[in-house]
Amino acid sequence: MDLLLIPRLILELVLYLATVVPDLLPIIVSLATPLALGALCGVLNERSGVVNIGIEGTMLAAAFTGYLTGFALHANTGPAVAIVAGVAVAIGTGALIGLLHAWLCVTVRADQIIAGTIVNIGALGLTAYFNRLIISPSGLGGAGVIPPILFGLGPIALSMLALVGLLQFLLFRSRWGLRTRAVGEHPKAADTVGIDVFRQRYQNVIAGCALAGLAGAYLTLESTGSFQNGMTNGRGFIALAAMIFGRWTPIGAFGGALLFGAFTALGVIVRVRPAPGELGDLLAAIPSFWYAALPYLVTVVILAGVVGRAIPPAADGIPYEKEARA
C-alpha cells in the first residue's frame, strides 16, 4: 500500500477543485442564490431582534405562488409578463408571511421558534394541498425558465449579488441600519430615545421575508421551472447556518452561502467535469446519495465549529415588552 497515497490524493483533490471551480463559478453562485437570499432574510430579522426559522416555509410558499401565477398567466399574456408577475407575487407572498411572523413575534410575543414552525408546517400543508388540487390535475407544464443574462447568471441571482453589497453598506452606514442594530441589541435603550421598536422590527421582518420570497421565485422561475412538494429541501435552514457562519453580516452570510453552495455543487461538478486518474475513479465510485447528503452534514459540522465563537445580537429572540401604559 503506497504510504503517500492519501496525501497525494488530497493534493490532487485540491488541484482539481482549484481548476474546476472557477469555470463552474456561475453554477455555484446560482446554487448559492436561494441560500444567500434566505440568509439575508435571516440577517434582517435577527439584527432587529427577531428569530425566524420559517425561512424554509416562506421560500416554499413563495415558490408555489410565483409558479402558479407565472404559468397561469403564461397562456394569456406571454412569458415575459407572466414571469415578472410571478416574481412579484412571490415577493408579495414572502412579505405577507413576514407580516404574519412579525405579528406573532412582535405583537403577540409568541415563542419565536414556534412561530417559525407554524410557517413551515402551514406552508408545507397549503402548498401540497393546492398542488394536488390545482396543478397536478391541470397539468400545468413548464414553459421555460428565466434565461441567464450576465456572467451566466439570471436576473434574480444578479439581484442577490447587488443586495448583498447594498445591505452590507446600509446596515452599517445608514440611519435605518443604526436603528436596526440598536433595536436588536438593546431595545429598551432605543425606546427611551423615542424610536418605535415595534415598527422597526415589523419593517425588518417584512422586508427580510420579501427577500425569502424572491428566493422562492428563484427556485421555480429561474432554476427548475416546475414545482414539487417540499422542494426547498432544507435550504431555509442551511441559510440560517450561513447567517450564523457569517456572523449576522450580509457579506459574511453571502460567504457562507457560497461555501454551502459549493458543497451542494460538488456532486454536479464531479459528474460534469470528471477528475482524471485514480482520483476520478474514487470520486465517481462514491454513491450519489453521499454527494446529496454532503451539504447537510457539512452544515452540522460548521455549526458545531462556529457557533460558540459567533455572538448574535443581544436581544435576539427576546420579545420586547413595554411596561403597561394606562
Added chain:
Amino acid sequence: MIAAVRARAAAWWRVARLPVLAIVLALVIAAGIIVLSSVYTGLGFFPLLPLYAYGNLAAGAFGSAVAINNTLVAAAPLMLGGLAIGLGFRAGLFNIGVAGQFLAGAFAAAVVGSSLAGAPPLLAVPAALLAGGLAGTVLGFVPGFLKARTGAHEVVTTIMLNNATALLLAWAVSDLVRAPGFTFPRTGDIGSAALPVLLGRNLHLGIPLAFAAVFAIRFLLDRTTLGFEIRTVGANPNAARYAGIPPLVIVPLTMSLSGLLAGLAGSVQMLGVIGFYASGISASVGFDSIAVALLGRSDPIGIMFAAILFGAFRAGAPLMQITTSVPVEIIDIIQALIILFLAADLIVRRVFRVRGPRLEVEGAQTVTRTWGKESVA
C-alpha cells in the same frame, strides 16, 4: 358529592379549554378553505362540502370497529413521537429530528426484524423494537451533544440530520440491505418479528406500549430526581448549574431519551403496520408529533389525548379524500392552524371570550433563548 365532581370538571376545563377551542377554531377556518377550494374538486362550488368532508373524516375515524382500530393504530406512533417532543420541550429543547429518528428506527427494526424473521417471536420482537429505539437514540444523542458542547442549536442540526438520514437510508435500502426478488428496493419480510395482534384485526402490541410510555414518562418527570433535573434545565439553565445539575449531561441525555421514543415510534409503526422498509415511507409522524406535543402542552396525559385526536385525523383522512376529493393535506393545514391558535392564544380568547392568564408552553422560552448562544453550560 356533585359539587366535588363539578369542581373537578371546572378545573379540567380551565386547563383544556384553550386547546379544545383552538381545535374548534382550526376546523372552522379549514372548513373555509375547503369551501373556497371546492371549485377544484370536480363538484363545482359547494358550500356544504366541509360538512361532508368532516362527516367522512369522523366516519373513517370512529364510524365502525375497524375505524376505531385504525385510529388507535395511527395514534400509537404519534403518542410516542409526541412524548419525544414534549420531553424535549420540558428541557428547553426542540427535537424536530423526530422525523429522521422515526425513519431510522423503522429502518433498524426492519433490518433486524428481517434477519430474525425465522427466530422465535419472544426473541425477534423485543430485539427489533430495541434496535429501532437504539437507532433513534443515536440520532438524538448527536445533536444533543453538539448543543451542550458547542451551542449548535438543535433546531438546525436535527433538520440537517433529518435530510441526511433520509438520503442515506434510501441509499442503504437500494445498495446495502436490499432484499432480492422484489421489483423495488426494500428490506425483507419481518416474519416473526411482527408485533403480535392483541385484539380485532390490527390492534397490535405497540398500542399498549405507547400508553405505558405515557405513564412512564409522567412518572419520570413528576416523581423522579432526573425528571426534576430535566425540568430545571428547561426552566432556568443558569439556576440548574447553580444547583449542581450539569446541563452538559442533562441535555444530551434528554435528547437521547427523546430520540429513543421517536425511534420506538418508528419500530412500532414498522413492526405493527408496514412490515418492510422502502424509500418513501411517510414520516408525517415527525411534524404531527409537534402538534401533538403543543396541543398536549408538553404534559404526558395531554399528549395522550392529543395523539388520539391526530390518530383520528390520519385514520379518517383517506376515506374523506376518496369520497369527497378533499386532499388529505388538509390535515396538515388544520395542524398548522391549531399550533397557530395555541401560540397566538389571544385569537381564541377574543373569539370565544375567554379570560385568564396566558398559557405558556413549558420550556419553550428556553428553546428560543438558547438560539445562537455558546453552549448551554
Added chain:
Amino acid sequence: MNQEERAAGEAARSSLPVGTAPALEMRGITKRFPGTLANDHIDLEVRPGEIHALLGENGAGKTTLMNILYGLLAPDEGEILVDGERVTIRDPADAIARGIGMVHQHFMLVPVLTVTENVMLGAEVMRGPLLVDAAEAGRRIAALARQLGFDVDPHARVEQLSVGQQQRVEIVKALYRRARILVLDEPTAVLTPQETEEIFGVLRRLRDEGASIVFISHKLDEVLRIADRITVIRRGRVVGERAPSATSEQELADLMVGRAVSLRVDRGPAHPGDVVLAVGALRVLDDRRHETVRGVDLEVRRGEIVGIAGVAGNGQEELVEAIVGLRKPSGGRVTIGAHDVTGASPRAIRARGVGYVPADRQRYGLVLSFPLGDNCVLTDYYRPPYARGAVRDDEAIRSRAASLIEEFDVRTTGPRALASTLSGGNQQKLVVAREFGGDDLLILDQPTRGIDVGSTEFIHRRAIAQRDAGTAVLLISADLDEVLELSDRILVIHRGRIVAEFDAATAERERIGLLMARGEAA
C-alpha cells in the same frame, strides 16, 4: 403631611422669587398597579437652577414617578407642568421635546455601538436622506463633553468604557437633546467615592447654568451633600420636604422608613478561628478568555466576615464563580478546610459545607416558574429525606419549605406558591433561608441589592448571627457602605488583584475608594 412638616416645606420654598414659575411641577400624580398604589397623589416642584433630591427606599415609588415624567408610564391622575405650562407626555419623544432628559439606573447604552452612535441614536446627524454623518456627530459630541468639563472619545465602543465614563456618556446623551430638566436615577450606585465627586462636580456646573436636576437616591449622606432641597417618599406618598441644612441623616432615615431605624447594626467583636477558605494564586478567565482574576490570595476564618470591596467588573464575579465551582480556574488553588476543591463541581463544593447566595437571584438563585417547595430544595433535592434513590418525597419537601418560610418570615401563601409571585425582598429571603444554617462557609454576593430596608436589616442581622455561630462569611458587595458595616476585614480588589487589606477598625472610606478606582491610594 403634618403641621410641622408642612411648615418645614414652606420654609424651604420661601426663597423662591415671586413671579418665577418652577421649571417642573408634578401635581397630584397617582399611579395604580394591580395590587399596589405606586404613587399616591404626589406633588413635586423643582425650580430652575436647583438640584432636587427625591429620597426613598427601594420600592417607594420614585422610579415610577420619574417613568411617568419621562413618558414611559401614563398616570392615572394628576398633571405635569413644565415652565408653568400644562403638558401631556405620552412617550419619551414627548418628554425629550419638552427638554426632559433621563439617566436611568441601568444604563440605556448599547454596548457594541460607539459613543457617537449611542448619543445620536434617534436624533441622528444625517448626510443626505439615508446615511449618517458619524464624523460630524462625533465632533459635536466631543465639544459638548468638553463644555461639561471632561473628555470622551466619540469613536470608542461603549463596552470599552468604565462605568463612570458610561455614566457621563448618558449625561451627554441627555444634553445633546437640549435637556433643561435632568433626572438621574440612583446615579452613584455603581461609582467609587471619587467618581461620585466628579459627577457631583458636573451636576453643580449644570445647576449653576440654570438647569434643573432631579436626583433620585436612597443614600442619605450623598443627598445631604449635593441637594438644594430634598423630598422624601415613602410607600408612594410624599412624607416630607426638607432643606439639607435643616435636617439630619437620622431624621431622613426615619422619614424614609416610617419608624425609628438604627443606622448601624450592632456587630460586636469577631472571634476568628481556623482558616476555612484559602485561595492561593488564583487565576480565572472570563467568557472572552481574558484573565480577570490575576493571582488572588485570600483567607477567611471561622467566625469572621471578610468583605471584598471593588468596582463592578474588576474580577469579583469570576472570583466567586471559581470558588463555588461555576467556573474552572486557569491557575492556582482553592481549599476548603483541608480539602483541595480547585476546579471541583458545584455539588462537590457544596458538599463541603458551603452556602452561596448569588448576586442575581432571579437568574441563578431561584427557578421562578417552580413552586417554593422545589426552590427550597433546589440544591438538596437529590439527598434524603427529599429523595429516596431516584424517587422524590413531596411531603418532606413541602414540610421543609413550610418551616423555612416561617423561620425567615417570607410573605407568601404557602409552599405551593410559585416563586414568581414573591416580591424581590421575599425572594431574596427565601434564597437566604435556603443557604444559611449550619454551613462552614457562607458566600454572600450582593445580598441586599434592590431590596427594601426591612429585608436588608433582617439579612444583615442573620449574617452576623451566622458569623457568631462560627461560620466563615465572605461578602462581596458593590455597596461600600454595606461592606464597611458588616465586615471584620476588608479586602479591595482592583483589576483582578487584591491591592489592600484593612481591619474594620482602621478602614478609611476615602482610601478604600481610591484603591477601588485606581488600585493605589496615592
